[in-house]
Amino acid sequence: MSVALKRTFAEELSLNEVVARYPDVPRLVIVKTDVQRRGIHYTERALSIVDPSIHQMRSPYIFGSRDGAIRDLPESLILRDGTTILVDPTPLEQNPYLVDLVDGRLALVDNEEVVEFVELWKRPRYYDLHTSSGIPMSHIASARPQRLNIFQSSYCHFWAQHKECKFCDIVNHTRQQKDELGVPIRLKPQDVYETVREALKEQGRFTGICLTAGSVLKGRELFDHEVDYYIETLQAIGENFATKKFPSELIASAFNERQLRRLYEETGLMGYTSDLEVLGEEKFDWICPGKADSVGYKEWRNRLIRAVDIFGHGNVGTGLVGGVELARPFGFTSEDEALRSTLDEAEHLAENGVTTFFIVWVPRPGSVFRDQQNPSLDYFVRLAKGLHDLRVRYGLRIDYNNYRNCGNHPDGDLSRLL
């Protein structure tokens, strides 16, 4: 697999310079963002205190890491304010932050300076168990500090048409994960039910469940099979709860109103996300050809807006792969222009009750954009601030996908005060 270009960051503002430039943005959130942008490398000293019986090691995930390898390393990090850092092991030649042992504690280190002390995620107890069908429960639900991730199907039909999103490595990673770990490509609802049941026995451990999978185009209407499968899985999960509704998020294709009503009425689902990935029709058509051909940008956006009537204000969102709008060769050539365009589109969505959040784009070896470079830290901070400001302006909360229930969005970290 190809490896991203070596990067020095010398021409960009440093972490401290960006922190000084934005005194109203918490340093800890800026640190998180930069760590996600640059990645991490665990030193041998750091790994010497890792205990797999206590710490959560990397478990199956829907996307791959930027080193393209599946290795037995700690899952990820958490900061002292409760901010989660979801970050990949990264080859040293890409100049990542080091996670090192300093005075007996794990610390993020850059240029031999301690940036911040960190902790590893704790391993949930259900990771030690198997379902009645014999599958390790860690292969059924991946844990974050407070969330259960159910990746019910790791195949995306856009790949079969060679129209996958250009930043995405889902199918390549799925094959690698199946070959190396034996992770099932498609989960059985009974296994999901049993795993969630065990996870709930850990009192105080989880605050939300997130389901996601690749797009499934088949059915009487587009995506009908995908919807049927989600309903079946959500109903199985719901068997564990005394209430009809439970804190949950579905990240899925852009469903029509009938499909959305089924999801809301027939299951305990409370939040719905359908990722546009990049805002603006021209960039969307280029970067997400499968989504563009099957639904189209404007209809995808309209389906999100219609979902607000069903799931409620603040419970519908769209995710962006932040920074991909600057990809070569057809992306914006100016960060200012990219930011203006993205925030204008996000404002249109916010006016209509749809919240927008982003993950930091990491060019992954298994994706079309594997040899590219993500934007500056300054850009990501401005994007986070801009999206958070829109939520403030339009009274949009992000409770269903916040720093606790998700933890993967710098703008969502800022919105924990809403």
Add this chain to the structure above:
Amino acid sequence: MMAIQLTSEQKALFADTHTIKVLTTVDGAGKPHGKIDRSIHLADDGTIVYLELLESSKSNHNLVESIWFDRTVSVLVWADGERCIEVTGKPVRVHITGPIFERYYVDVRSRLGDVDLSGVWIIVPEQVTDENFWLKKAREESERPFFRHLDRLAKPDIYSSN
């Protein structure tokens, strides 16, 4: 300001379940918010522990802003007019997950019933002030004599001559 250690008397005041403890925080605009709270206690290492039950509370938001922007909070511990201290310090950590959080989560629910726990806040004490009124009165009258009203110093016969 460096972390300080409390005296044994001050620690006893924290441990006394009959004392009233008030957490005061400020928001980004400087607007203060006070909250009487029974969960406030000292950890073995001398830090102050505050259990926040509500994610959306004003106290929680202000604590988040405090840890983000290095702001100070205060904890007033009141037993009576003679035994009262104010501790100011910085929130340096919040446990929202992990074994410490889960231990408090189970404990809080066993004591209070069906409540949630948002976070276990850790505040490092930086300064302690003795808020004993009579002590402070004596100090002010000794060190700041101009603050007194004259009638308090007048000869008693002035009043009887009316």
